[in-house]
Amino acid sequence: xILFVYFLGEQTYARFLLSVVYVLYLPGxxxxxxxxxxxxxxxxxxxxxxxxxxxxxxxxxFCFLLNYSPWGIRLTPLVIxxxxxxxxxxxxATLRKYRNHLRIS
Amino acid sequence: MDxxxxxxxxxxxxxxxxxxxIRLIPILGTGATTLADLDPYRNLRAxxxxxxxxxxxxxxxxxxxxxxxxxxYATSQGYYVLGVALTLISGLDSVQMLAISPVIxxxxxxLTIYVFGCVLTKHCGAxxxxxxxxxxxxxxxxxxxxxxxxxxxxxxxxxPLVLFLxxxxxxxxxxxxxxxxxxxxxxxxxxHPIIYFYLSITLFTYSIMLCIxxxxxGGIMSFLKVILISSFAILIQFCSLMDFGSTINFTHGAMWLxxxxxxxxxxxxxxxxxxxxxxxxxxxxxGIMLTLLLRKCDYLIVVTWGTIMFAIIVLSLIAPMxxxxxxxxxxxxxxxxxxxxxxxxSALSLLSGIVIVDYLLPLVSYITKSINLHSSTVxxxxxxxxxxxxxxxxxxxxxxxxVYAINYNTVMHYAPHFVSLFxxxxxxxxxxxxFIVNDINLGELIRAFTKRPVVFTVSYQDxxxxxxxKRMWLQSSVFIRGYDDKIAQxxxxxxxxxxxxxxxxxxxxxxxxxxKKYTVLPPEDSFSLYIKWIEEKxxxxxxxxxxxxxxxxxxxxxxxxxKGEILLPELKP
Numbered sequence: 001x002i003l004f005v006y007f008l009g010e011q012t013y014a015r016f017l018l019s020v021v022y023v024l025y026l027p028g029x030x031x032x033x034x035x036x037x038x039x040x041x042x043x044x045x046x047x048x049x050x051x052x053x054x055x056x057x058x059x060x061x062f063c064f065l066l067n068y069s070p071w072g073i074r075l076t077p078l079v080i081x082x083x084x085x086x087x088x089x090x091x092x093a094t095l096r097k098y099r100n101h102l103r104i105s
Numbered sequence: 106m107d108x109x110x111x112x113x114x115x116x117x118x119x120x121x122x123x124x125x126x127i128r129l130i131p132i133l134g135t136g137a138t139t140l141a142d143l144d145p146y147r148n149l150r151a152x153x154x155x156x157x158x159x160x161x162x163x164x165x166x167x168x169x170x171x172x173x174x175x176x177x178y179a180t181s182q183g184y185y186v187l188g189v190a191l192t193l194i195s196g197l198d199s200v201q202m203l204a205i206s207p208v209i210x211x212x213x214x215x216l217t218i219y220v221f222g223c224v225l226t227k228h229c230g231a232x233x234x235x236x237x238x239x240x241x242x243x244x245x246x247x248x249x250x251x252x253x254x255x256x257x258x259x260x261x262x263x264x265p266l267v268l269f270l271x272x273x274x275x276x277x278x279x280x281x282x283x284x285x286x287x288x289x290x291x292x293x294x295x296x297h298p299i300i301y302f303y304l305s306i307t308l309f310t311y312s313i314m315l316c317i318x319x320x321x322x323g324g325i326m327s328f329l330k331v332i333l334i335s336s337f338a339i340l341i342q343f344c345s346l347m348d349f350g351s352t353i354n355f356t357h358g359a360m361w362l363x364x365x366x367x368x369x370x371x372x373x374x375x376x377x378x379x380x381x382x383x384x385x386x387x388x389x390x391x392g393i394m395l396t397l398l399l400r401k402c403d404y405l406i407v408v409t410w411g412t413i414m415f416a417i418i419v420l421s422l423i424a425p426m427x428x429x430x431x432x433x434x435x436x437x438x439x440x441x442x443x444x445x446x447x448x449x450x451s452a453l454s455l456l457s458g459i460v461i462v463d464y465l466l467p468l469v470s471y472i473t474k475s476i477n478l479h480s481s482t483v484x485x486x487x488x489x490x491x492x493x494x495x496x497x498x499x500x501x502x503x504x505x506x507x508v509y510a511i512n513y514n515t516v517m518h519y520a521p522h523f524v525s526l527f528x529x530x531x532x533x534x535x536x537x538x539x540f541i542v543n544d545i546n547l548g549e550l551i552r553a554f555t556k557r558p559v560v561f562t563v564s565y566q567d568x569x570x571x572x573x574x575k576r577m578w579l580q581s582s583v584f585i586r587g588y589d590d591k592i593a594q595x596x597x598x599x600x601x602x603x604x605x606x607x608x609x610x611x612x613x614x615x616x617x618x619x620x621k622k623y624t625v626l627p628p629e630d631s632f633s634l635y636i637k638w639i640e641e642k643x644x645x646x647x648x649x650x651x652x653x654x655x656x657x658x659x660x661x662x663x664x665x666x667x668k669g670e671i672l673l674p675e676l677k678p
Contacts, residue, residue: 004196012196015195015196016195016196016197019191019194019195019196020191020195020209022194023187023190023191023194024191024209024213035281038281039279039281041277041279042281045216045219045220045223046220046224048216048220049216049217049220049221049266049269050266050270050285052213052216052217052262052266053217053262053263053266053267053270053285053289054285054288054289056183056187056259056263056289056292056296057288057289057291057292059186059187059190060183060186060187060292060295060296061292063186063187063189063190064182064186064295064341066159067159067160067161067186071159072158072159072160073155073159073160073161073186073189073190073193074159074193075193075194078190078193078194079194082190082194
């Protein structure tokens with residue numbers, strides 16, 4: 001996404017599609033994956049619905065934070081914030097999955 | 106992956122493609138270059154303001170002229186920032202992004218309804234049928250979630266999701282579902298308060314129903330917990346409300362709008378049938394009755410959802426109730442019953458899915474078995490027959506929906522007709538000069554295109570004012586024959602109006618807001634008499650009319666206005 005935003009074309013279909021997934025799916029999905037390592041009853045297609053709902057929550061709350069910060073709601077802080085949140089949640093989820101895997105094996 | 110799951114996957118893909126395709130019609134028709142309705146324009150202004158300044162706007166200098174207002178951007182801030190996030194990251198123009206957003210939400214809505222249906226009935230077929238019915242919305246439902254970029258686009262997705270999560274918590278008692286439910290419910294308030302209001306009363310009623318039918322007293326506690334979790338959003342929302350009186354003013358304005366004849370802002374029985382479709386309405390009502398009769402408590406959440414939406418429609422139809430509702434802080438959300446259509450359609454779709462898969466299919470199977478047919482071949486054929494029957498029954502709805510989506514193009518083409526009017530205003534008037542226009546819908550476009558304040562429109566920011574009745578007197582006394590002209594002059598002076606615009610195209614549907622009705626369609630040639638009546642007013646000077654005589658602009662000579670005090674007769678909705 002960062003590649004598209006900063007280096008590849010201003011308006012492309014690929015960037016549009018990626019941005020929709022990036023804003024409305026990935027933050028929630030990474031959070032759901034992380035929480036699913038604690039709560040096994042979150043599974044299957046349900047994750048898709050939760051991911052959309054939680055992405056909205058994450059993005060809106062982050063935008064409110066930016067609104068009251070010195071940076072304001074701008075492209076760079078937005079991309080950095082969403083990316084950081086997604087990466088941290090993904091890493092935590094991966095770590096916990098790995099630990100669970102080790103425990104089982 | 107087994108064969109049936111593959112088939113369901115293909116079916117879901119087809120349903121999504123169908124839903125997306127039909128919602129693309131107005132966008133392809135207009136090229137997503139213009140947004141023509143009231144609320145989309147307000148949303149666009151908010152998004153553009155955030156893109157310019159990086160901050161959520163609070164004060165709107167263009168609405169409720171001449172004093173302007175804090176009400177315009179007091180709510181739906183969550184929706185604005187979502188639009189901004191998508192616009193910034195996608196690199197699209199804000200108009201294009203907002204225009205395409207209903208299509209994005211459609212995919213999310215269909216997936217959510219599918220998941221809800223599947224998990225609730227433990228049968229993917231129910232989810233698939235429910236998603237299929239969800240694609241075929243009409244009227245207000247499609248206005249709010251299908252074609253217009255409105256907060257309801259996201260609200261329609263969030264609504265079933267919160268109910269689904271709450272139901273999961275009630276069934277599984279896992280705290281994570283309660284937490285998700287509460288957090289998403291809170292976000293619903295930030296996106297659009299009406300979603301929060303409807304969700305809260307649905308969850309409350311569901312909790313009560315659980316207490317009564319299942320003797321689960323914990324239901325009320327669960328409801329209180331979910332409201333408590335969502336309270337973070339209540340704090341954010343109230344911090345951003347600059348004027349706390351706006352909630353009751355909104356209700357007051359809502360009552361006025363619903364009292365106009367012919368009424369557009371509430372749902373009567375005919376419109377309910379027309380917009381939901383006979384098949385969906387019948388199956389939905391059947392679902393409610395069967396669930397209550399057979400006490401299928403798992404489906405209670407959807408039944409409560411549908412019943413509450415119906416109850417709001419019924420309440421709004423009882424005219425004497427409106428004055429009572431208008432005295433309640435959130436009564437406007439009930440008076441404006443057209444708002445429930447976006448959510449009622451999804452509830453009915455889910456109930457239809459439940460009825461077909463959980464009641465109808467087993468019944469058909471039982472009948473075929475009882476007449477001694479081979480069950481293995483019959484089940485496949487039965488399913489096929491039922492699917493063909495559903496599509497067959499739904500064909501009229503699909504057709505009328507497509508027609509509706511195509512017709513919406515004409516609304517989207519509305520704005521370009523006034524390009525020369527907007528051009529003249531921008532070139533020949535100053536930024537702070539105030540307008541009134543006989544078309545209260547056009548007022549919002551003048552604001553959006555020319556950045557000039559207009560005194561009265563049907564947008565909620567103009568209705569949530571303390572002096573609403575005075576504005577209504579201005580609108581009627583200036584444009585409708587038969588009113589005391591001294592009242593018109595006094596109010597033109599009070600509101601510092603600089604220009605009056607008369608639009609020929611809407612002359613035939615002019616609204617006499619004080620009399621609560623649209624003026625009767627006069628014969629076309631009476632327009633010249635009407636213009637003559639306007640031009641005879643000594644304080645008006647014609648400054649422009651276009652070559653086709655479609656619109657006329659008059660400047661107001663304030664020196665010649667009557668400046669005395671006349672006590673305005675009381676108006677009642």
